[in-house]
Amino acid sequence: MTQISPDKPVKTLDTDLGRIGALELATQSVARPLVAPGIALAFMVVVGLAAMVFAGGEPMGYVVVIAAVIGAYMALNIGANDVANNMGPAVGARALTLGGALVIAAICETAGALLAGGEVVGTVSRGIIAPESVADGQTFIWAMMGALLAAALWINLATLIGAPVSTTHSIVGGVMGAGIAAAGFAAVNWPTMAAIAASWVISPLMGGVIAAAFLAFINARIIYVPDKIAAARVWVPVLIGVMAGTFATYLAIKGVNRIVRIDLGTAVLIGVVVGVAMTFAMRPVIARQSEGLENRNRSLKALFAIPLVFSAGLLSFAHGANDVANAVGPLAAIVHAVQEGEGADRVTIPLWVMLIGGVGLSVGLILFGPKLIRMVGSEITKLNAMRAYCVALAAAITVIIASWLGLPVSSTHIAIGGIFGVGFFREWYAENVLRKDRGTGGLPIEERARRKLVRRSHFLTIIAAWVVTVPAAALLSAGLFHLLNRITL
Numbered sequence: 046m047t048q049i050s051p052d053k054p055v056k057t058l059d060t061d062l063g064r065i066g067a068l069e070l071a072t073q074s075v076a077r078p079l080v081a082p083g084i085a086l087a088f089m090v091v092v093g094l095a096a097m098v099f100a101g102g103e104p105m106g107y108v109v110v111i112a113a114v115i116g117a118y119m120a121l122n123i124g125a126n127d128v129a130n131n132m133g134p135a136v137g138a139r140a141l142t143l144g145g146a147l148v149i150a151a152i153c154e155t156a157g158a159l160l161a162g163g164e165v166v167g168t169v170s171r172g173i174i175a176p177e178s179v180a181d182g183q184t185f186i187w188a189m190m191g192a193l194l195a196a197a198l199w200i201n202l203a204t205l206i207g208a209p210v211s212t213t214h215s216i217v218g219g220v221m222g223a224g225i226a227a228a229g230f231a232a233v234n235w236p237t238m239a240a241i242a243a244s245w246v247i248s249p250l251m252g253g254v255i256a257a258a259f260l261a262f263i264n265a266r267i268i269y270v271p272d273k274i275a276a277a278r279v280w281v282p283v284l285i286g287v288m289a290g291t292f293a294t295y296l297a298i299k300g301v302n303r304i305v306r307i308d309l310g311t312a313v314l315i316g317v318v319v320g321v322a323m324t325f326a327m328r329p330v331i332a333r334q335s336e337g338l339e340n341r342n343r344s345l346k347a348l349f350a351i352p353l354v355f356s357a358g359l360l361s362f363a364h365g366a367n368d369v370a371n372a373v374g375p376l377a378a379i380v381h382a383v384q385e386g387e388g389a390d391r392v393t394i395p396l397w398v399m400l401i402g403g404v405g406l407s408v409g410l411i412l413f414g415p416k417l418i419r420m421v422g423s424e425i426t427k428l429n430a431m432r433a434y435c436v437a438l439a440a441a442i443t444v445i446i447a448s449w450l451g452l453p454v455s456s457t458h459i460a461i462g463g464i465f466g467v468g469f470f471r472e473w474y475a476e477n478v479l480r481k482d483r484g485t486g487g488l489p490i491e492e493r494a495r496r497k498l499v500r501r502s503h504f505l506t507i508i509a510a511w512v513v514t515v516p517a518a519a520l521l522s523a524g525l526f527h528l529l530n531r532i533t534l
Contacts, residue, residue, distance in 0.1 A: 088117060088405070090114075093110050096109055096114070112375075115197065120401060120404075124154070124407060127457055135437075137421070138432065140349075146357070150357070157369070182383075189376075191219070191222075192518075195518050196518050199514065209420075209421060210510050215514055216375070219518045221238065222519030251447070252459035256464075257466040257467060263435070267345060282328045285323060286321065288352055288437075291320070294315060294316030296363055335348065360456075440456065
């Protein structure tokens with residue numbers, strides 16, 4: 046008769062416990078990706094319940110509830126996709142940790158949306174569709190709802206494939222597609238659409254050129270000089286002053302202008318005053334910070350880190366003030382149409398609708414933003430504090446120039462264009478300037494290809510996503526409009 050060792054039950058128990066532990070770990074690994082969608086779904090349910098309270102007495106209150114949930118879904122997707130453009134460079138440059146970036150962006154985006162998000166917005170996405178062409182109230186409601194849902198679905202898809210796209214262009218395409226489906230091609234304001242199409246090319250090129258120009262200046266005046274620290278004491282306060290003045294102008298145009306009307310000339314004058322004052326204020330600060338620093342590039346990064354953090358926060362504030370309308374503009378239009386029985390050229394956005402947009406941006410950023418923040422910050426080209434500073438400054442300057450020229454531009458296109466501009470300038474500089482200065486010959490073709498500083502696969506993916514955003518959102522919106530119309534006939 047075989048005897049059982051007294052240790053065997055213990056070993057068997059340990060084995061079983063190990064299997065249970067492995068099963069629990071596997072379950073956690075499977076469940077972890079479902080946490081963020083679950084929280085997002087809970088947020089949309091809470092928004093729907095809140096909308097029931099605010100629209101409970103309306104004859105078509107259920108429409109407001111559905112539109113509020115779709116608006117919350119759109120705000121989540123804007124937070125996941127668009128905010129990465131503001132925080133990505135700072136994270137890629139290691140001036141901010143990912144967690145710090147999420148906290149700063151969430152606070153600044155919500156503050157921008159609620160404090161400077163604007164009380165009045167065109168219900169037809171800045172004049173894309175003439176309101177009189179969709180005069181019937183119910184048709185207008187389904188057109189706006191189809192546009193909002195189509196834009197949200199397209200941005201969600203772009204986020205999944207890692208392509209930062211323009212939320213403004215997505216909602217414009219959605220409104221255009223639904224408007225054409227509801228009232229025909231004559232309803233579209235084609236000159237405005239042509240200007241938007243032109244901005245696809247103009248805004249990223251402008252952002253790229255300006256970012257490359259600032260990097261060239263920093264290379265020539267600070268980085269590639271014998272005494273880097275002495276040069277930094279002279280030029281870094283000037284660059285910080287330029288940044289402060291630019292963002293003062295930027296916020297006057299995109300943020301404060303929504304509360305107090307400020308023309309472009311006044312905004313520029315405000316920027317000049319702020320810039321000069323900041324330049325003189327930062328001279329003793331930079332002098333103290335630079336004491337004892339070694340004469341190398343790593344020391345220079347420390348001088349640009351704090352300005353870069355502030356620039357990321359200010360960009361997020363202005364983004365919240367500007368782009369929250371992409372989520373809540375159509376929603377406000379639907380609420381107005383339900384209450385008044387018809388569409389209107391301009392409507393006032395209720396506070397509870399603004400809260401959906403502002404909070405939704407932050408929730409979407411925290412839940413789904415890290416993926417695109419990492420891609421924008423580190424996977425297109427390598428960024429340090431100086432390069433990221435050039436991108437942030439170029440974004441603000443490009444928006445100001447575009448506002449002066451009357452061009453409808455996308456902050457996404459500008460920021461990504463700035464990153465590509467910095468990357469391609471680095472390639473050109475390394476191949477042409479540094480090689481000549483060091484007296485080395487040309488590199489073989491294979492070695493040149495290996496040393497490319499911009500990832501071409503991301504470049505092609507992003508450009509393709511930009512090109513198809515408006516037509517894709519338009520086709521999806523037209524299909525959703527016809528589906529909604531059939532359901533409610």
